[in-house]
Amino acid sequence: MEWFRLSLQLNNFPINRAEILLRQIQEIPENEYQGYVYGQRDSILKFHRENNSFYRQYCKAENCQKWSDVPVMKKSHLQQPLQNRLSNGFNNRKKTYVGKTSGSSGHPFIFAKDRFAHALSWAGFNDRYKWHGIDLNKSLQARFYGIPLDFYGNFQERVKDRISLRRRFNIFDLSDKKMEQFLKRFERSPFEYINGYTSAILMFARFLQGQNLVLKEICPTLKICIVTSERLFENDKMLMEQALGVPVVNEYGASEVGLIAFENASNEWILNSEDLYVEILDEENNILPAGREGRVVVTSLYNKAHPMIRYDIGDTGVLSEEGTLKRPKLQKLIGRTNDIAHLADGKVVPGLTFYYVTKTIIADTGSIKEFIIIQTALDAFKIEYVSDKEFTAGQVEKILAAIEKYVGKNLQVTFIRKAILKRSKSGKLKQFTSLI
Known part of the structure; x- marks a missing residue:
């Protein structure tokens, strides 16, 4: 049973159609890729100018004659009722996915994605995970995240975890006693990968190191550890790989736009160029060339429910000079860290x-x-x-x-x-x- 695909289909996310489009995009030759990216970029801009009153006021046609004139959106611009920001035809919740940002940057807000755009994001995640032998339809995940503690929220997340082949490791308490309980779960479960907050997994790795244990020896099915939401420092990565016994890779994303970049087996951060357009800008919103450090600005190429156009994600990064438009690389990311x-x-x-x-x-x-x-x-x-x-x-x-x-x-x-x-x-x- 393909649980990942089934869960999306049951919630009316057209994953089959999304996966077909993703394959079609990936088959576009390098010499034609600029036409695809710029064409889709201009198309989503035109759509929101014509179908979204909030964005029409924000990006007036007379002031946006070329792409570099399009204003940069900050999180503060989106801190108003969601109903004001939805495009025509997407006021019905059945047509949209609505979520809340984590607020890890200190700027929380509610966002929306149309159901096809959300399915396309998940198709991208599954595609990247397969780089490391992980299939979201089949691979069991050890999930180092928090979980709502109210009855309804907790029940809802538990159901999602069960359907999505995820087993939750509650990171609200990371005492040694809890770590011992974590270890016992790895002893009896065929986990293929770990996914979760960097700081929580790092603490578990330090616990293993203190016990002179290697997790791969306890859980032989383990293949990879994927960290997200917080910056991973190189010395911490080395410690984690030694204690876990598997490679540790970076995932860079944001709930409001999806997957931004993912690390491959060669330790390269490959940017998502299929359904996102990523730019690096200076403080005056000028586009910076590869090799220059600046603000990470993202355009969602398929989200028709809500404009995410030249959206300042709140991070600082550097594009690699080795990347191309079809296969852009992130050389450096100054991301979020938490004590x-x-x-x-x-x-x-x-x-x-x-x-x-x-x-x-x-x-x-x-x-x-x-x-x-x-x-x-x-x-x-x-x-x-x-x-x-x-x-x-x-x-x-x-x-x-x-x-x-x-x-x-x-x-x-x-x-x-x-x-x-x-x-x-x-x-x-x-x-x-x-x-x-």
Whole structure:
């Protein structure tokens, strides 16, 4: 049974049609590829100008005579009710996939993709995973992610995991006791690959190293480890590969646009050129040549439900001079990193756990612009945020309840509303920082 394909079909995502188109795109010769990319790029721009009132106001025709004139979209531009941003004909939820960004960059918002564009994204993921002998229809995944703890959300994710051949390793608690439980699951299950947050898998690798264990020897079916959402440093990669006993590869993506780049067996980051158009821009929005460091800007070539055109993803990167338009390579990525929270009771929590906390305050209003969370002591945190108005007592109560559920009890939380939040030298806003 092809569970991955079946799950998409049952949810009305046309995966068969998406896979056919993906193969057709990949068969386009290199000398014809510029015509494909530029043609599809101009086509999606024309579609949204004609069918999306939000984008028509944003990108006025008289100001966008050539591609370099098309304005760059930032996450702050999308922090308004989703209904205002949908294209004609896509107001019906049956025609769209709606999701929330993680807020790991500090800019949460709700987005939409039409069902074909979403299916095309998944076709791309499956194609890349096959580079490493992984088939989403058949391969069992050890999934190092968080999970909603409310009954409905938890049940929904468990069902998705079962259908999608994923077994969840809850990363809200990464104590040694939990690591021992993880190890026992690997002993009895034929996992083919690990997928999840870099920091959580790294902590598991350090646990294995401390026990003088190699995971591949315990779980012989294991082939690969795929890390995502956080930056992977080279020395950490070496440690993980030694402890896990399998190659570790980078996946770079964003929920609102899908897969951006994936690492092949030659340690090259191959950019997704089939359904995305990726540019590197300077601070004045000028297009930079390969070899120059700048902002990663992405255009979704097939998403008709919602414009993602020249969208600033919030990261900094460098294109390789060895790449081509059909096979572009990412030479360097300055991505998101997250600290680890250590609590007074010995519990260890990855910084990305706070994604599940911040989900409780991401409302489809656009009122909350930015936020960061800082740990100041073993039992103390402060949440700094930019918003149109102070948090209400009800919002504070929801956040405190979420922190107690996902992080721990008896924690002191201070809320500070600010006009602007402090950024790093690169301009990034780090969602979680520990000062202890």
